[in-house]
Amino acid sequence: MTHIIPTSISKTALDSLHAKISAVDAGWLDGGVASRDNDDADEDDTSNVIITGQPKTKNTPTHTQHPIHIYAQLLQQIHSGIEMSQKRRQTPLVNAGYAARMATMTYVLERWIDSVIRRWVSSQRGTESGDESNNVQYLNVVLLGCGLDALGVWSKYVLKHSLNRVLEQLHDVMDETPSFSQPNVKVYEFDARDNCVLKQQALEKSGLLQLSTTERNERVKEGDNSCCLVLARGSICLDGYTNESDESDYILIALDLRDTVDITNDNDGDTLNRRQTSTLSTAARIAGLDPSQPTIVLSELVLAYLGYEGTNAVMQSISIDLIDGNNLSLFACLEPVFPVVESDRDDSTIVLSVEESYARDYSRQFLRKLQRGKSINISKPQVNGTDSSLCLHPLGTDEGNIKRRLGTCRLVNVSFATLREAVTCVARAIRTTSTIGKEFLIAKEPFDEHAALLLNLGCYGVVCSFPTDNNQSTVRDICPWHKDQPISIVLDSGIQVKPISSSSEDNQVRELYGRLYQHLYCTFPAIRKMVKSALKNDLLVESPFDVIAPSVIRDRFQIQGGEFWVAVHTNNADNDSQSTVVGCVGILRRRANTPERDTSSTVTEYEIQRLAVDDSHRGKGIGKCLLRAAEDYALQCLAREEDGNAVSSQIKLCTTTPECLVAANALYEASGYARVGEYMAGVLPLHVYTKTMGLKM
Numbered sequence: 001m002t003h004i005i006p007t008s009i010s011k012t013a014l015d016s017l018h019a020k021i022s023a024v025d026a027g028w029l030d031g032g033v034a035s036r037d038n039d040d041a042d043e044d045d046t047s048n049v050i051i052t053g054q055p056k057t058k059n060t061p062t063h064t065q066h067p068i069h070i071y072a073q074l075l076q077q078i079h080s081g082i083e084m085s086q087k088r089r090q091t092p093l094v095n096a097g098y099a100a101r102m103a104t105m106t107y108v109l110e111r112w113i114d115s116v117i118r119r120w121v122s123s124q125r126g127t128e129s130g131d132e133s134n135n136v137q138y139l140n141v142v143l144l145g146c147g148l149d150a151l152g153v154w155s156k157y158v159l160k161h162s163l164n165r166v167l168e169q170l171h172d173v174m175d176e177t178p179s180f181s182q183p184n185v186k187v188y189e190f191d192a193r194d195n196c197v198l199k200q201q202a203l204e205k206s207g208l209l210q211l212s213t214t215e216r217n218e219r220v221k222e223g224d225n226s227c228c229l230v231l232a233r234g235s236i237c238l239d240g241y242t243n244e245s246d247e248s249d250y251i252l253i254a255l256d257l258r259d260t261v262d263i264t265n266d267n268d269g270d271t272l273n274r275r276q277t278s279t280l281s282t283a284a285r286i287a288g289l290d291p292s293q294p295t296i297v298l299s300e301l302v303l304a305y306l307g308y309e310g311t312n313a314v315m316q317s318i319s320i321d322l323i324d325g326n327n328l329s330l331f332a333c334l335e336p337v338f339p340v341v342e343s344d345r346d347d348s349t350i351v352l353s354v355e356e357s358y359a360r361d362y363s364r365q366f367l368r369k370l371q372r373g374k375s376i377n378i379s380k381p382q383v384n385g386t387d388s389s390l391c392l393h394p395l396g397t398d399e400g401n402i403k404r405r406l407g408t409c410r411l412v413n414v415s416f417a418t419l420r421e422a423v424t425c426v427a428r429a430i431r432t433t434s435t436i437g438k439e440f441l442i443a444k445e446p447f448d449e450h451a452a453l454l455l456n457l458g459c460y461g462v463v464c465s466f467p468t469d470n471n472q473s474t475v476r477d478i479c480p481w482h483k484d485q486p487i488s489i490v491l492d493s494g495i496q497v498k499p500i501s502s503s504s505e506d507n508q509v510r511e512l513y514g515r516l517y518q519h520l521y522c523t524f525p526a527i528r529k530m531v532k533s534a535l536k537n538d539l540l541v542e543s544p545f546d547v548i549a550p551s552v553i554r555d556r557f558q559i560q561g562g563e564f565w566v567a568v569h570t571n572n573a574d575n576d577s578q579s580t581v582v583g584c585v586g587i588l589r590r591r592a593n594t595p596e597r598d599t600s601s602t603v604t605e606y607e608i609q610r611l612a613v614d615d616s617h618r619g620k621g622i623g624k625c626l627l628r629a630a631e632d633y634a635l636q637c638l639a640r641e642e643d644g645n646a647v648s649s650q651i652k653l654c655t656t657t658p659e660c661l662v663a664a665n666a667l668y669e670a671s672g673y674a675r676v677g678e679y680m681a682g683v684l685p686l687h688v689y690t691k692t693m694g695l696k697m
Contacts, residue, residue: 010194013147014085019077019098020149022090024072027444028099060580066436068106070157074208075148081206082148082198083087092447099457100423101334103441104462105300107426108332109151111478113139113185114162116294120183121166138184138249140295142322143286144257144314145302146189148199153208156236159185186249187236188289190280193254196231200252205279210235212248228255228283251287255279257302258310278313281321291325299333303394304366311394315409319465324410327468330478331411334419337402337461358455395463402463411465417481420457421639425480458644487565487632495617497580497625500551500566506541508581509553509566509610513539516612520660526681527658534610538586553586561589561637562606565629567613567622583613585626585631590654603692606634608655611664623667635693650694659685 023029079085092097120136141155163182199418203209211234233248259279289295296421297318303311315331323329339359350362396402399416406414417425427441464479476482489497500509514535521528540554557564567583590605608630613623655673657664668689669675677688 010192010198013195013198014043014082016098017075017079017086017148018088019094019522020102021075021087021450022073023095023099023102023649025087025089026092027098028094028095028441029068029102030439030444066430067110067154067158067161067434068103068430071106071150071154074154074157076152076481077206077208078148078150078202081202081208083201083205083206084595089200092443093447093449094454095445096443096447096449096453099441100419100457101300101460103426103430104422105298105332105334106154106482107430108330108478109141109155109296109298110158110162112296112330112332113155113158113467114166115190115474115477117159117162117183117633118168119328125180135292136183136294136328137184140186140188140291140293142188142190142289142295142297144190144280144297144299145195145305146191146199146252147195149300150203151298152187152189152250153203153236153238155187156185157238158467159183161507182258182467184249186251186289188284188287189257190250190253190257190283192256193229195230196252196254200221200232203250208237209250212235213581214632228253228279228286230254230287251526253283253287255283256389257314258306277321278310278317280314281317284317284322289322291322291329293321294326296329297322297331297333301330302337303333303335306394309394312409315406315411319410319467323465323467327466329467331463331465333395333463334460335463336363336366336438336459337395337397337418338393338459339397354583355455355458359459362456362500380643399461402461406463406465413466413475415464415466415479415482417462417479418458419460419462420454422462422479422481423457429480440602467510481688487563487629487636491621491625491631493620495567495569495620495622497565497583497622497629500554500564500584502551502675503541505566505568505581506551506553508608509584510535510539510541512581512584512614513610513612516615524658524660524682524684526684527660539610551555562587563630564610565626567617567626569617583610583616583622583626585611585630591638603650603652604634604638606630606651608653611655611667618663622662624671626670627667631693632693636695650692653691655689655695656686657689659687 079087097143117135123136139155139159141152143149143152146152189199200209200211204211209232211232230251231254232250232252234250235248236250245513257278257280261277261282284291303314306314318331323331339356354500376636396405402416403414423441430436430440432437462479464475466480467474486499487497488499492496500506513532515553517527517531539553540556541552551564554564564586565584566581568579569582570579586608586609588609590607608627611623611626613626631653634653638649638651653673655668657668659665659678665687671688671691674690675687676690679686679688
């Protein structure tokens with residue numbers, strides 16, 4: 001079935017362009033130094049990362065152009081190609097929101113291109129194996145609902161910029177001048193016909209696109225219906241960057257992404273032998289897209305317009321027909337993420353938080369806007385058994401719901417963050433790893449709507465899906481908000497080692513730690529003193545009866561750069577949900593200014609604490625697994641620091657244990673820890689152990 005595209009979609013594309021240019025003109029993407037009351041603001045404070053600052057002054061200095069500044073210039077250039085289009089300045093709140101969107105999407109695209117290029121250069125030099133890296137001829141950049149955005153054109157600049165930077169670094173370090181041919185970029189943009197016509201005219205009149213004279217308006221039919229229109233093929237024209245190939249590097253395709261076709265798969269090993277897919281698959285094939293080459297598919301506030309079934313069909317097309325052919329490929333989207341609304345009527349008995357209330361009201365406004373444009377099918381399925389008629393869920397309602405939804409469409413290995421979380425990490429990454437300046441994404445105009453901005457950014461989600469289990473450092477490089485999966489180990493006995501999660505487990509840890517050493521109190525009063533100190537400090541629980549609250553012990557360790565694990569045994573006899581803590585361990589990162597820390601060393605030091613195993617469960621390997629969890633955590637932290645070009649290349653694990661705890665001393669020595677010292681606590685000898693580790697040791 002073919003839908004009629006409303007002209008309001010073209011207005012939406014133009015409004016989006018105006019809003020992005022307004023944010024650029026307001027200086028949100030500038031990196032120059034602006035006047036600030038506190039120049040040493042804590043960058044760990046989320047509210048300060050994007051919305052703090054004073055009005056921009058006329059003498060604000062600028063830094064060397066960053067690729068995002070080229071993106072901003074291209075937006076202006078595209079606007080110059082649209083007849084009778086006047087810029088409209090938006091409110092500071094709107095400017096800030098669009099700046100967050102632009103910063104996040106450009107960052108993902110730039111880092112993906114840079115990641116592919118680095119892998120490709122390594123494969124050409126023989127330092128990395130893998131067909132995906134070795135056979136890169138070009139990078140596919142696919143924009144769904146491209147509108148009047150400049151991302152596609154900008155990707156050509158980013159590719160050349162990345163190639164030049166990587167090859168220059170190779171020459172400087174290795175005194176090596178590569179002779180291999182360089183990959184190009186191919187841009188495929190898909191949108192409604194009205195938007196495509198406007199985009200073609202804008203690119204052509206602004207001089208950014210040179211059309212091929214023999215390939216215009218190719219109407220393609222699938223069965224009895226026209227499924228897409230190849231509106232334009234040509235070459236992107238940027239100063240200093242020419243298309244050295246005779247092949248077009250820009251293809252503009254008009255189609256309705258809501259249209260679907262039934263596809264029969266003859267592969268008996270495929271569980272989806274017959275599936276409904278978007279016409280996007282057909283359009284991409286006809287446009288000549290080769291999915292065996294690295295492909296990134298970008299979607300910004302597009303899926304919200306497609307309805308539930310349309311979104312599923314598009315995501316299946318992306319997962320199966322666009323990104324499955326190369327392990328370096330990626331799907332990235334930015335879409336609304338709203339809560340579930342329980343009923344159509346307001347219920348005075350329901351108490352909502354400020355964040356929940358804002359999200360509910362904003363979602364209703366968003367949905368009414370879509371309904372006015374008649375751009376989606378109003379009928380939507382229920383979400384988790386609740387009525388969602390007043391709310392919009394393009395992908396899902398929260399991280400878990402979104403990952404399950406994408407999983408049904410074969411989009412796995414998902415990294416998710418709210419836009420608030422994502423742009424905070426992007427801003428920090430750009431400021432610390434580039435010359436753009438410390439004022440990137442800092443207000444250069446009067447701005448006092450901090451709370452409204454944080455609430456608004458929390459209503460959007462950023463999703464990146466990789467076709468395979470990519471190297472975690474690559475995922476973190478592209479998605480700086482990505483968090484490693486919590487370390488969890490399951491023993492053959494069924495006992496699980498996992499991060500402590502609840503107040504109930506906090507209480508059990510306190511009981512276990514306070515009970516284990518009671519038989520030593522009379523002989524060694526120092527042990528009684530140590531246990532008492534631990535229970536009053538890092539193992540303190542202020543509300544012991546709030547058993548469903550989150551773990552305060554874990555929060556306490558995480559604040560100090562560490563983590564805390566418990567070994568739990570499930571009591572299957574009565575209730576699967578009942579579990580008993582039978583062991584625990586914590587790890588803390590030593591600060592640089594602590595007396596124990598060697599400040600001249602580049603080795604990062606961690607201290608292992610509170611390692612304990614219940615007497616009745618010893619001999620099952622629990623202590624060894626707890627220790628391994630702590631070591632793996634420290635190595636994960638080291639990997640993240642190496643991704644950020646930190647100085648540390650090794651970690652040193654330190655621990656102290658009483659001589660009388662024979663089993664604990666034996667465990668450390670069997671696990672590769674060296675005894676490096678001893679001191680006395682009264683009459684109690686204490687042994688000091690250390691172990692040095694690295695990623696390649």
